[in-house]
Amino acid sequence: xxxxxxxxxxxxxxxxxxxxxxxxxxxxxxxxxxxxxxxxxxxxxxxxxxxxxxxxxxxxxxxxxxxxxxxxxxxxxxxxxxxxxxxxxxxxxxxxxxxxxxxxxxxxxxxxxxxxxxxxxxxxxxxxxxxxxxxxxxxxxxxxxxxxxxxxxxxxxxxxxxxxxxxxxxxxxxxxxxxxxxxxxxxxxxxxxxxxxxxxxxxxxxxxxx
Numbered sequence: 001x002x003x004x005x006x007x008x009x010x011x012x013x014x015x016x017x018x019x020x021x022x023x024x025x026x027x028x029x030x031x032x033x034x035x036x037x038x039x040x041x042x043x044x045x046x047x048x049x050x051x052x053x054x055x056x057x058x059x060x061x062x063x064x065x066x067x068x069x070x071x072x073x074x075x076x077x078x079x080x081x082x083x084x085x086x087x088x089x090x091x092x093x094x095x096x097x098x099x100x101x102x103x104x105x106x107x108x109x110x111x112x113x114x115x116x117x118x119x120x121x122x123x124x125x126x127x128x129x130x131x132x133x134x135x136x137x138x139x140x141x142x143x144x145x146x147x148x149x150x151x152x153x154x155x156x157x158x159x160x161x162x163x164x165x166x167x168x169x170x171x172x173x174x175x176x177x178x179x180x181x182x183x184x185x186x187x188x189x190x191x192x193x194x195x196x197x198x199x200x201x202x203x204x205x206x207x208x209x210x
Contacts, residue, residue: 004072004086006167007180008195013188016149019164024186025130030145033129036063040123042200043096045116053106056197057117059094067091071104072197121200125150125161131169136178141171143179152196154203163192 011019025032039061044050050057060068072086089100098114105114128147133140146165151158164183168176183189194202 002086002088004084004167005173005176006165007176008192009164009166009180009183009189010192011162011164011188012190016147016162019147019187020128022186024183028132028134031131033131033144035126035128037126038062038123040196041094041119042121042123042197043117044120045113046118047116048201049109049113049116051201053109055106056195057096057101058197059091059096061094067094069097069100071101121152121154121203123150123152123161123196123200132179134171134175134179136172136175139172139175139178141173141175141179142169143167143171143176144169152199152203154200157203159199159203161196164189 024030040058041061042056042058044057054073056072058070060070062068067090069089069091070086073084087104089097091097091100096117098117101114105111125148130145132143132145134143144165144167146167148161148163148165150161152161166176166180166183180191184191
C-alpha cells in the first residue's frame, strides 16, 4: 500500500502545446521522461457498491503492454491537492484478479460483491511526464509532472481530459504546493478536485462524491 499525494490542475486557456514547449522545463533543468498512451478500465457492481464505499478499482494497460490492477480510496482533496491510499498489483491478463483484493477488502462490503464486478467506464489518454527537483526555502521535493490529454468514456458519453498532475515522489509537500502555485502564475491553470474516476461516475449519472 502507498499514499498518493498530488495536485491536479485543469488547463483553462493554456493549450497542451504551450505546456510542452514552455521555457519552464529548461529553466529548472527538468527531465523529460517521455510520452505514452494509457488505457484504464474501471470496475464496479451494477449497483455501484465500490462507488458507495468511496473506492475506485481499475486495470491500466501500459504502453509496453504491461497490466496493472489498482484499488484507490478517495482520501482528501482540497483546492486540487489530494492524498489517498492506493494498492497496485501487476497482472498477466486483462481481467480482474479478485484474489488480490482479499487482504484490502473492506468489511463493509460482502464477499459476494467481488463476483459482481463489471467494467463501467474507461479513461483513454496520452501522458507526457517530466521529473523536477524542486527547492522552496528549506524544502525539497521530487515531483512528477504529468500532462494528460484524452477522454473519459462511459458508453456513448465522453468528456475531455486536459489536465496537469503534480505527484510528490519524494520530499516535502510544501515544495510540491509551491511548485503548483508557480505553475498557476505562469499558465492558465485551475485547481481541480475531481479525479478521472469521479468524472466517469458523473457520466454514468451517479453522485461523484468519493
